[in-house]
């Protein structure tokens with residue numbers, strides 16, 4: 001089963017993706033992670049992406065989709081995958097659909113983790129991230145140590161309240177059409193109320209998936 005996750009920054013998509021991955025026995029494929037891995041390993045697509053980044057440009061969707069295709073055709077993703085961060089815009093939804101079709105697969109479920117803006121601002125302003133391995137933490141102060149790698153936790157500039165409001169506005173503007181696009185393509189987006197403790201959200205998600 002291939003599951004696409006949608007949701008605003010701070011809704012806990014990454015955490016839920018990890019938990020769902022364990023419950024469903026299919027890997028979580030986070031776009032940021034696979035891009036970093038391709039850069040690190042210096043794959044053909046990774047080098048392509050690096051050329052854009054070195055020029056200060058965004059890596060185009062076509063290159064990201066190529067990296068995702070490499071991962072989706074690997075044995076690990078034989079039974080499916082949970083895609084986190086693959087779709088934020090309509091062109092990305094279209095691109096993902098085409099790319100999967102080329103390899104004889106398709107999106108089976110789309111999940112939307114929804115949380116109120118005010119709650120998200122609150123959550124993100126207490127978030128810190130490891131400088132080294134990028135693991136996010138909630139409710140830990142900047143300067144604390146990362147559990148995974150011992151790196152220093154920092155607050156990202158884009159987690160400041162003003163920046164968060166901006167990101168949420170961009171998110172709402174981009175995501176509403178994505179939901180419509182999936183609807184038009186006969187794919188019902190399953191909306192999960194994610195304003196609840198992590199375990200409760202996982203339960204709701206599994207229920208929505210019929211598991």
Ligand SMILES: [Zn+2]
Nearest residue numbers: 130133146149
């Ligand atoms: Zn770390």
